[in-house]
Amino acid sequence: MNHSESLVLELSSHGLPRTIANRTRRVYDRLAEVYPLSARLFHARAHTCALEAAEVRDGMRVLEVATGSGELFRRVVRANPNGHSVGVDLSPNMARRTRRRIWREFPAASTLCQAVDARYMPFRDESFDVVFCCYLLELLAAEDIVRALGEIRRVLRPKGKMALVCIGQNVKHFNRIYKIAGGIAPAFWGRQVAHHVPALIEATEFRILKDCAIRQGFYPSRVLIAGRD
Numbered sequence: 252m253n254h255s256e257s258l259v260l261e262l263s264s265h266g267l268p269r270t271i272a273n274r275t276r277r278v279y280d281r282l283a284e285v286y287p288l289s290a291r292l293f294h295a296r297a298h299t300c301a302l303e304a305a306e307v308r309d310g311m312r313v314l315e316v317a318t319g320s321g322e323l324f325r326r327v328v329r330a331n332p333n334g335h336s337v338g339v340d341l342s343p344n345m346a347r348r349t350r351r352r353i354w355r356e357f358p359a360a361s362t363l364c365q366a367v368d369a370r371y372m373p374f375r376d377e378s379f380d381v382v383f384c385c386y387l388l389e390l391l392a393a394e395d396i397v398r399a400l401g402e403i404r405r406v407l408r409p410k411g412k413m414a415l416v417c418i419g420q421n422v423k424h425f426n427r428i429y430k431i432a433g434g435i436a437p438a439f440w441g442r443q444v445a446h447h448v449p450a451l452i453e454a455t456e457f458r459i460l461k462d463c464a465i466r467q468g469f470y471p472s473r474v475l476i477a478g479r480d
């Protein structure tokens with residue numbers, strides 16, 4: 252058994268034995284109209300940290316995987332008005348909502364928003380300078396985390412950067428509540444994976460450049476910036 256397989260086995264014993272993508276798609280499709288509030292309340296600070304640390308410069312080709320309702324994506328487009336910004340999400344309603352908002356706010360920018368599964372991305376090898384992925388890995392089974400990270404690596408150019416945000420696992424009370432919520436609605440909450448993600452990132456042949464803990468109220472996040480050699 253190689254290193255990556257043993258990490259997958261270890262994480263598999265922590266819940267979500269398989270990805271329940273159809274249920275996840277349905278849940279997020281239904282929540283697309285109200286999701287912006289939750290993203291603003293809980294994710295905005297981690298988004299700021301990821302955006303700054305990834306050092307997006309105007310003119311780059313940038314991908315965001317699992318955009319949700321597009322709160323980070325619009326900030327990416329604002330930072331990259333003359334580049335090309337692509338956003339994907341499993342939920343067609345989330346992708347549509349993000350697309351409409353971006354067209355309204357940045358009609359002149361070169362953007363694309365589509366419903367795409369992060370495990371199988373329809374992009375050429377080495378076609379992006381930076382890839383963002385926030386709060387997705389919680390919703391994927393261990394082997395699909397490896398698959399999605401492999402896809403991100405494949406579409407990133409050499410020396411490109413991945414900015415990954417996970418739900419933090421450094422607040423005990425929060426962890427207890429999350430475990431209960433994840434047991435009740437696994438398709439929406441998934442389970443926490445932040446402790447396992449650095450080893451999985453390195454097993455996918457990324458180098459971790461930055462690792463920051465962020466709190467927004469009671470909600471913890473872990474922001475990881477990794478470079479592709």
Ligand SMILES: C[S@@+](CC[C@H](N)C(=O)[O-])C[C@H]1O[C@@H](n2cnc3c(N)ncnc32)[C@H](O)[C@@H]1O
Nearest residue numbers: 279290294317318319340341342368369385386
């Ligand atoms: C917790 S939300 C996070 C949204 C956004 N990234 C943010 O930071 O607020 C998770 C998002 O991942 C999307 N998602 C779940 N599984 C996915 C997959 N296999 N491929 C792409 N997106 C996925 C969901 O539809 C949902 O919009």
